[in-house]
Amino acid sequence: MENWINELKEYLPDSQVMTELADRYSYSFDASFGEYLPDAVVQAKNKQQVVYILKIANQFRVPVYPRGQGTCLSGGPLPVKGGMVLDLSQWPSMIDVHPDDLTVVVSPSALTANINQAAEEHGLMYAPDPSSAHVATIGGNLAENSGGPRGLKYGVTKDFVLGLEVITPEGEIMRTGGQTIKNVTGFDLTKLIVGSEGVLGVITEATLKLVPKPPAVQTILAVFDNVRKAGEAISKTLTSGILPSKMEFMDQACIQAVEDFKSAGLPVHAKALVIIELDGHPEALKVERELVLKIMKRIGATETVIPQTEEEAARIWQSRKQVSPAIAKIKPTKVSEDATVPRSKIPDLIDRLQEIKEKYEVEVVVFGHAGDGNLHPNVLCDKRDQEEMRRVEQAVGEIFEAAIELGGTLSGEHGIGTMKAPFMESELGSVGIDMMKRIKDSWDPNGIMNPGKIFPEKGQKLVLRNE
Amino acid sequence: MENWINELKEYLPDSQVMTELADRYSYSFDASFGEYLPDAVVQAKNKQQVVYILKIANQFRVPVYPRGQGTCLSGGPLPVKGGMVLDLSQWPSMIDVHPDDLTVVVSPSALTANINQAAEEHGLMYAPDPSSAHVATIGGNLAENSGGPRGLKYGVTKDFVLGLEVITPEGEIMRTGGQTIKNVTGFDLTKLIVGSEGVLGVITEATLKLVPKPPAVQTILAVFDNVRKAGEAISKTLTSGILPSKMEFMDQACIQAVEDFKSAGLPVHAKALVIIELDGHPEALKVERELVLKIMKRIGATETVIPQTEEEAARIWQSRKQVSPAIAKIKPTKVSEDATVPRSKIPDLIDRLQEIKEKYEVEVVVFGHAGDGNLHPNVLCDKRDQEEMRRVEQAVGEIFEAAIELGGTLSGEHGIGTMKAPFMESELGSVGIDMMKRIKDSWDPNGIMNPGKIFPEKGQKLVLRNE
Structure with a gap:
C-alpha cells in the first residue's frame, strides 16, 4: 500500500495525501448507511492532479472513490473495497455564467445553490434543487443525477448538462457534449456519465444549461384527512393541463416530525399534505391557482391555504426541506x-x-x-x-x-450505490446488467473506479445488520 | 451471400425477404446524399423476427441497416457496406396512450405526427415536431434523436423517452429505463441508444413522455432588412425572460423559394424573417406578445405581423415547413x-x-x-x-x-451518419472517439450494426463527387 501513497506524494503536496486515522475516519461515511475506512484520502485541486492520481491508481490497481461533500443518500462515495477516497471538495470553486448563451461553466466543487444564485443575478435559473443544494457539490449532483422538487416541471440534473470534462478511468482527459442546447454528434457520453455514480470517470468541469427565471411563483397548500385522496388530487392536477413547478407530499408522521423539530404552523392533525408551487407569468398564475384549488376541493381537501406573504410561502417550503433532518431525530x-x-x-x-x-x-x-x-x-x-x-x-x-x-423503479433520484445493487437484476434483467457491465469493463479495464457500486456481486443480499 | 438469405427465408415469410433489383434500389437512398445498393431488404414485423435476423447476421457477419421511412438527412439507413436493409416500416403500428401516467407506448413504425395526434385526444402533447413528422417513423426519430421547432422550449426526442425495448446487436432482448419520469437505476442506456444512429441495436418499442397540451398559442412574424439584426433579436428575446415554444429563422433565398413553391404571402423583399410561437395560458400570452413585439421593434424589425386567424397562423408555419421541399426545386x-x-x-x-x-x-x-x-x-x-x-x-x-x-457542434439534430464522420475527431478529440468505439465494440463484437456510420475510417474525407 505504501508504494502508491509514496508515488502520490511525489507529485501532490503532502497536505493533499492524508493517511491519519482521524482524517480517514472523516471520509468513511456519507448520508446513507454504513461505514468503511479508506486507506488514504487524496485531494485533487485541478485536472492534472486527477490525471496523475488515476494513472497511479491503475498502475497499482488501487480503488478510487470520488467524493464531494458526502451528502449522498445511496453510498456513492463509500470506500467499500479500501483504497483512496478522492476528495474534490477543495477544488477552487468556479461558477462562470454566460448569460447570452443561457449557460454556466462550473467546477466540480461548486455548491449547487451557489450556481442557482449566480444565475439569478442574470435573471436566469439553474432549476435542479435537491434539498441538500446549499451543502452539496455539483460534482456529486452530476455523479448521482440528483433531482429535487422542481424536477416535476424542469427535469433533473441530467436535463441541464450540455457538456462535461471528464478524466477517464485510465487517466485521459475527455470532453463530451459542448456548449450548445442541441448536439447529436456521436453517442451521448454526457448523459451516460451523468448519473453513473462515479464508476466511469471523474468529472472535472461541466457546462450547464440555464433557463429564464419565472417572473412569479404561487404556493398552495392542501390538507387531506385521507392519504389516498392526496395521491388522487396529485394525479388529477397533472392531467388537468397544468404543470406545476413543484408538487410535494408529506404524510402525518412527517408533518408531526417537522412541527416537533421547528414549528411552521402545519396542521398536525392532517393525514397528508400536498404542497404545490406554480410558476410563470402572474396573470397565468391567477388562472391556474383557481383551477388547482377547485381540483383539490373536488377530490376532498379539508382545507386549502394560499400564503399571504412571501415569508409565509418560504416557511412552508422550508418545512418541506426539513423533513429529512426532522425525521432523523425520531x-x-x-x-x-x-x-x-x-x-x-x-x-x-x-x-x-x-x-x-x-x-x-x-x-x-x-x-x-x-x-x-x-x-x-x-x-x-x-x-x-x-x-x-x-x-x-x-x-x-x-x-x-x-x-x-407497480411498473416503477428502484431509484428515482438517489442512485443505486451499495444498498440497492442486490435488486438491480429484478428491474433490469440479466441482459441489461450485462450491457452496462460491458461499458464499465471497456472503459475501466482495471476496475479501479468506485468498485462495489451499482453492480451486484454474485449472491449479494441486502444486509443492514453488523455481522 | 445466398446462405444467409436462405437462412432468413427459413423463418421469415418470403415476402419479407426481398432480393429483386427494383426492391433493393428503392432502399438504396434516403433524404441525404448518395446511393448504395443493399444485397437484400428484410422486413421485420415483431421482435422475435428482429432477434432471429440479428442472430443470423452475426452468424454470417452480414451488415444490418435499420430503416423507417427513409427521411433521414444524414444517411443513417444507407447500406454503405452492403448486406441487408432492415425495414421496420411495415411493423403493425401501435400507439397506446396512458393519459393518467402522461405516457404513450409506441411501436417503431408509428408515425411521429400520429403519436402527437393520439396524445391531443387526451389534452396532451408529444412535443418533438421534426418537419417530416407526418411521414417519418418514431423509430427513425429515436435512432437519430430528431429535433424540430418546439425543441426550443420542450427539448428533442431524447428528452421525451422514458424507456425502450431494444434488440442488442447480438440478438438479445433488453429493456432500458421504464415508465417513470425519474429513473437513476444504473447507466442511462435509454439516452445512450437514442441518437446512436442504429449502431447499438434495434429499437422495437418505446415509452414516451407526454406533457399537457398548452391551452393557447400565439404566432408572431418579424421582418428584418438585415440578417444579423434578426439574429440579435432572437438572442435578445431569449435573455428577456421569455421562452417561446418556437423561434425560427428564414433568409431571403428561403422566403423567395417558398413563395415560388406555394405562396403564403410572405414579404419577398425581406432579408430575413423570424417566426415565433408562444404557448401557455391566454392571459400570459397577451403579456409576452407585447414584450416580444417591443424587442423586435427595438432591435430593428421593419414590420411585425400578428396573424388574425388560426388559418393565417397555420399558413405561416406551413411555409416554414415547406422550406426544405421548396429549396430542392432551385x-x-x-x-x-x-x-x-x-x-x-x-x-x-x-x-x-x-x-x-x-x-x-x-x-x-x-x-x-x-x-x-x-x-x-x-x-x-x-x-x-x-x-x-x-x-x-x-x-x-x-x-x-x-x-x-464558434464553440458549436457538427450536428444539432440530423446526426453524423456518413457525411460528417470525417469531421468527428475535430470536435470530439481522439479520446472521445476512442471511448465511443469501446462501447460500440463491446456491444457489437462482429460490427454488424449499421457499419460506416458515425465513426470515421482511417483517412476518410468528405467526398460529394462520383469518382
Missing part, C-alpha cells in the same frame, strides 16, 4: 428509500407502503416528489437492534418489489 | 447541413456563412431553429458538375469548421 437510524412509480400509481404505492409497515411492524414515514411519482419512504429504526434490522431488511426489500410490480 | 442537388452554435453566436455564424458562400461561389440558403442555435445551411448545387461539387466539399468543410470554432 429514531437513531434512518433507511432512506427512493421508490418511483408511474404517476397514476402513487395512490397504490401509498397503500402498499401502509401494508408493508403493518406487516413488518416497522416505522415508515413517507414524503417526496409525488408529482413525478417519486416518493421517499424512510424506515426509522435503531441499527443496534439486530432483530428490528432484520425486519427492516425485509420491509425495504418489499418496498423495492412493490415499486417494480 | 437546383438538382441539396446538401443539407445542421451546424449548431451557442445561442449568442447565431449572428456570427450567419456572418461566417455569408463569407463561405462568397469565397467558394456556392449557393447557400439558411433557415432553421435559430432559438436554440441550430441553423440549417443548405448548399444548393448540381452533383453532375464535378467542379462545382469540389467547391461544395470545401464550403461544407468550412461550415463545420466555423461551427466548431
Whole structure:
C-alpha cells in the first residue's frame, strides 16, 4: 500500500495525501448507511492532479472513490473495497455564467445553490434543487443525477448538462457534449456519465444549461384527512393541463416530525399534505391557482391555504426541506428509500407502503416528489437492534418489489450505490446488467473506479445488520 | 451471400425477404446524399423476427441497416457496406396512450405526427415536431434523436423517452429505463441508444413522455432588412425572460423559394424573417406578445405581423415547413447541413456563412431553429458538375469548421451518419472517439450494426463527387 501513497506524494503536496486515522475516519461515511475506512484520502485541486492520481491508481490497481461533500443518500462515495477516497471538495470553486448563451461553466466543487444564485443575478435559473443544494457539490449532483422538487416541471440534473470534462478511468482527459442546447454528434457520453455514480470517470468541469427565471411563483397548500385522496388530487392536477413547478407530499408522521423539530404552523392533525408551487407569468398564475384549488376541493381537501406573504410561502417550503433532518431525530437510524412509480400509481404505492409497515411492524414515514411519482419512504429504526434490522431488511426489500410490480423503479433520484445493487437484476434483467457491465469493463479495464457500486456481486443480499 | 438469405427465408415469410433489383434500389437512398445498393431488404414485423435476423447476421457477419421511412438527412439507413436493409416500416403500428401516467407506448413504425395526434385526444402533447413528422417513423426519430421547432422550449426526442425495448446487436432482448419520469437505476442506456444512429441495436418499442397540451398559442412574424439584426433579436428575446415554444429563422433565398413553391404571402423583399410561437395560458400570452413585439421593434424589425386567424397562423408555419421541399426545386442537388452554435453566436455564424458562400461561389440558403442555435445551411448545387461539387466539399468543410470554432457542434439534430464522420475527431478529440468505439465494440463484437456510420475510417474525407 505504501508504494502508491509514496508515488502520490511525489507529485501532490503532502497536505493533499492524508493517511491519519482521524482524517480517514472523516471520509468513511456519507448520508446513507454504513461505514468503511479508506486507506488514504487524496485531494485533487485541478485536472492534472486527477490525471496523475488515476494513472497511479491503475498502475497499482488501487480503488478510487470520488467524493464531494458526502451528502449522498445511496453510498456513492463509500470506500467499500479500501483504497483512496478522492476528495474534490477543495477544488477552487468556479461558477462562470454566460448569460447570452443561457449557460454556466462550473467546477466540480461548486455548491449547487451557489450556481442557482449566480444565475439569478442574470435573471436566469439553474432549476435542479435537491434539498441538500446549499451543502452539496455539483460534482456529486452530476455523479448521482440528483433531482429535487422542481424536477416535476424542469427535469433533473441530467436535463441541464450540455457538456462535461471528464478524466477517464485510465487517466485521459475527455470532453463530451459542448456548449450548445442541441448536439447529436456521436453517442451521448454526457448523459451516460451523468448519473453513473462515479464508476466511469471523474468529472472535472461541466457546462450547464440555464433557463429564464419565472417572473412569479404561487404556493398552495392542501390538507387531506385521507392519504389516498392526496395521491388522487396529485394525479388529477397533472392531467388537468397544468404543470406545476413543484408538487410535494408529506404524510402525518412527517408533518408531526417537522412541527416537533421547528414549528411552521402545519396542521398536525392532517393525514397528508400536498404542497404545490406554480410558476410563470402572474396573470397565468391567477388562472391556474383557481383551477388547482377547485381540483383539490373536488377530490376532498379539508382545507386549502394560499400564503399571504412571501415569508409565509418560504416557511412552508422550508418545512418541506426539513423533513429529512426532522425525521432523523425520531429514531437513531434512518433507511432512506427512493421508490418511483408511474404517476397514476402513487395512490397504490401509498397503500402498499401502509401494508408493508403493518406487516413488518416497522416505522415508515413517507414524503417526496409525488408529482413525478417519486416518493421517499424512510424506515426509522435503531441499527443496534439486530432483530428490528432484520425486519427492516425485509420491509425495504418489499418496498423495492412493490415499486417494480407497480411498473416503477428502484431509484428515482438517489442512485443505486451499495444498498440497492442486490435488486438491480429484478428491474433490469440479466441482459441489461450485462450491457452496462460491458461499458464499465471497456472503459475501466482495471476496475479501479468506485468498485462495489451499482453492480451486484454474485449472491449479494441486502444486509443492514453488523455481522 | 445466398446462405444467409436462405437462412432468413427459413423463418421469415418470403415476402419479407426481398432480393429483386427494383426492391433493393428503392432502399438504396434516403433524404441525404448518395446511393448504395443493399444485397437484400428484410422486413421485420415483431421482435422475435428482429432477434432471429440479428442472430443470423452475426452468424454470417452480414451488415444490418435499420430503416423507417427513409427521411433521414444524414444517411443513417444507407447500406454503405452492403448486406441487408432492415425495414421496420411495415411493423403493425401501435400507439397506446396512458393519459393518467402522461405516457404513450409506441411501436417503431408509428408515425411521429400520429403519436402527437393520439396524445391531443387526451389534452396532451408529444412535443418533438421534426418537419417530416407526418411521414417519418418514431423509430427513425429515436435512432437519430430528431429535433424540430418546439425543441426550443420542450427539448428533442431524447428528452421525451422514458424507456425502450431494444434488440442488442447480438440478438438479445433488453429493456432500458421504464415508465417513470425519474429513473437513476444504473447507466442511462435509454439516452445512450437514442441518437446512436442504429449502431447499438434495434429499437422495437418505446415509452414516451407526454406533457399537457398548452391551452393557447400565439404566432408572431418579424421582418428584418438585415440578417444579423434578426439574429440579435432572437438572442435578445431569449435573455428577456421569455421562452417561446418556437423561434425560427428564414433568409431571403428561403422566403423567395417558398413563395415560388406555394405562396403564403410572405414579404419577398425581406432579408430575413423570424417566426415565433408562444404557448401557455391566454392571459400570459397577451403579456409576452407585447414584450416580444417591443424587442423586435427595438432591435430593428421593419414590420411585425400578428396573424388574425388560426388559418393565417397555420399558413405561416406551413411555409416554414415547406422550406426544405421548396429549396430542392432551385437546383438538382441539396446538401443539407445542421451546424449548431451557442445561442449568442447565431449572428456570427450567419456572418461566417455569408463569407463561405462568397469565397467558394456556392449557393447557400439558411433557415432553421435559430432559438436554440441550430441553423440549417443548405448548399444548393448540381452533383453532375464535378467542379462545382469540389467547391461544395470545401464550403461544407468550412461550415463545420466555423461551427466548431464558434464553440458549436457538427450536428444539432440530423446526426453524423456518413457525411460528417470525417469531421468527428475535430470536435470530439481522439479520446472521445476512442471511448465511443469501446462501447460500440463491446456491444457489437462482429460490427454488424449499421457499419460506416458515425465513426470515421482511417483517412476518410468528405467526398460529394462520383469518382
